[in-house]
Amino acid sequence: MNRQETAETLALQALSWIAGHEEVLPLFLNASGAASDDLRRGATDPAFLAAVLDFLLMDDAWVVAFCDACSLRYDAPMQARAALPGGQQINWT
Incomplete structure (x- = not known):
């Protein structure tokens, strides 16, 4: 599985987590x-x-709750975001 596929899988987990929380959805x-x-x-x-x-x-609280629920490191969503369209770091120098 490549980096983008891994990121998409994590994003699907996040979507499922969001959908499962009636206050967040x-x-x-x-x-x-x-x-x-x-x-x-x-x-x-x-x-x-x-x-x-x-x-x-x-929202940091959502990140923590999601990562705790999925047994992920707290930086996993940010790393996954970087692997998806528009997530590249811009270097202005």
């Missing part, structure tokens, strides 16, 4: 503009999965 839907029906289609789109991780990374 409406916030994600509102922030992303997605409807509940869009989640299944978005699960195959690397750009959508990147948006899932962008959303998760907005």
Whole structure:
């Protein structure tokens, strides 16, 4: 499995975690503009999965809860985000 596939798998786990938390899911839907029906289609789109991780990374408490639930290191979502479209670090020098 390559780096992007690994990142997509982690993002799918994050999407599942978000969907399983009734207090977080409406916030994600509102922030992303997605409807509940869009989640299944978005699960195959690397750009959508990147948006899932962008959303998760907005709140440290969500990162900690997600990582604890999935037995991941706390930096795993950020590393996964870097492997998805638009996640590259920009070097201005």
